[in-house]
Amino acid sequence: MGTGRQGVIDLYKTLLYMGRDYPQGYDFFRSRLKKAFQRNSDISDPEQIKMLVKRGEFVVKEIEALYMLKKYRTLKDRYSTEDKP
Amino acid sequence: MARVLVGVKRVIDYAVKIRVKPDKSGVVTDGVKHGLNPFDEIAVEEAVRLKEKKIASEVIAVSCGIPQAQESLRTALAMGADRAVHVEVPQPQYDSLLPLHVSKILARVAVDEKADIVIVGKQAIDDDSNQTAQMTAAILGWPQATFASEVTVADGNVLVKREVDGGLETVKVKLPAVISADLRLNEPRYATLPNIMKAKKKPIKKLTAADVGVDLAPRQQVLSVEDPPTRQAGSVVPDVDTLITKLKEKGHL
Numbered sequence: 001m002g003t004g005r006q007g008v009i010d011l012y013k014t015l016l017y018m019g020r021d022y023p024q025g026y027d028f029f030r031s032r033l034k035k036a037f038q039r040n041s042d043i044s045d046p047e048q049i050k051m052l053v054k055r056g057e058f059v060v061k062e063i064e065a066l067y068m069l070k071k072y073r074t075l076k077d078r079y080s081t082e083d084k085p
Numbered sequence: 086m087a088r089v090l091v092g093v094k095r096v097i098d099y100a101v102k103i104r105v106k107p108d109k110s111g112v113v114t115d116g117v118k119h120g121l122n123p124f125d126e127i128a129v130e131e132a133v134r135l136k137e138k139k140i141a142s143e144v145i146a147v148s149c150g151i152p153q154a155q156e157s158l159r160t161a162l163a164m165g166a167d168r169a170v171h172v173e174v175p176q177p178q179y180d181s182l183l184p185l186h187v188s189k190i191l192a193r194v195a196v197d198e199k200a201d202i203v204i205v206g207k208q209a210i211d212d213d214s215n216q217t218a219q220m221t222a223a224i225l226g227w228p229q230a231t232f233a234s235e236v237t238v239a240d241g242n243v244l245v246k247r248e249v250d251g252g253l254e255t256v257k258v259k260l261p262a263v264i265s266a267d268l269r270l271n272e273p274r275y276a277t278l279p280n281i282m283k284a285k286k287k288p289i290k291k292l293t294a295a296d297v298g299v300d301l302a303p304r305q306q307v308l309s310v311e312d313p314p315t316r317q318a319g320s321v322v323p324d325v326d327t328l329i330t331k332l333k334e335k336g337h338l
Contacts, residue, residue, distance in 0.1 A: 017278040064275040
């Protein structure tokens with residue numbers, strides 16, 4: 001992902017798309033996502049934008065990991081016959 | 086190089102609370118979030134990894150069902166499958182579709198597409214039948230390696246670690262073979278937005294049950310679908326004597 005205007009839009013769209021699966025609901029996720037982006041809307045320093053986009057990409061990875069773990073744990077609880085600790 | 090066929094099913098999302106229809110004919114599916122069956126996601130992931138390891142030349146996703154089943158195929162394509170086959174089954178017939186029908190369809194598609202490996206999830210999280218892989222192998226006359234937790238392909242053989250009671254069993258099967266994926270086989274990748282967009286350009290071949298020569302006549306009748314019994318409320322007893330009397334009353338002592 002780039003760090004120009006299009007890069008930021010792509011990041012926003014990616015996050016918005018991922019928000020559809022968020023455990024607390026899409027609306028919860030979307031309002032917070034919008035606020036987080038708006039908070040930094042006045043930043044124009046390219047270096048700083050680059051840093052923030054990087055952080056956004058990190059969040060994307062974190063959410064992916066969260067979804068995967070949540071699914072794995074739910075299925076493991078439902079389908080394994082091993083005794084629960 | 087092997088050609089891999091992956092069976093996928095569209096099911097109600099794993100996180101959704103299932104509601105039974107008031108007339109007990111089934112569960113509510115209208116307006117409910119659906120997704121790709123998690124075990125099939127694992128199957129798709131394994132197939133895509135085989136391709137990335139240059140063991141597989143092509144990954145073909147196949148699904149049977151109503152037009153919406155294409156969503157699951159898109160997800161599979163976004164995860165890395167090359168193309169898809171959708172065997173369309175209209176809603177009334179889909180309601181009575183059984184693993185036997187699905188296996189017959191899968192077997193036929195596997196032959197038509199000249200697949201060497203068929204990978205499916207061990208079971209779907211909606212009906213939990215756990216029959217499709219086994220019956221597909223039987224119909225094709227291919228060896229089967231079910232509940233796979235590790236798959237290694239070498240010189241026309243597949244070495245599969247299977248999850249069995251109390252441990253792992255390693256089996257060696259000759260290709261062509263049918264494999265069913267267990268939960269610990271791999272960690273499926275997320276179908277990202279750009280990949281979903283790219284997947285829209287990948288081809289989906291549409292077939293009907295008649296095209297694959299499978300008779301979809303129902304073989305079972307669902308009499309009633311009911312919620313599991315709710316847990317009875319517990320009670321606090323004042324002392325040990327009452328506890329013992331109560332346990333004796335219920336015949337536990």
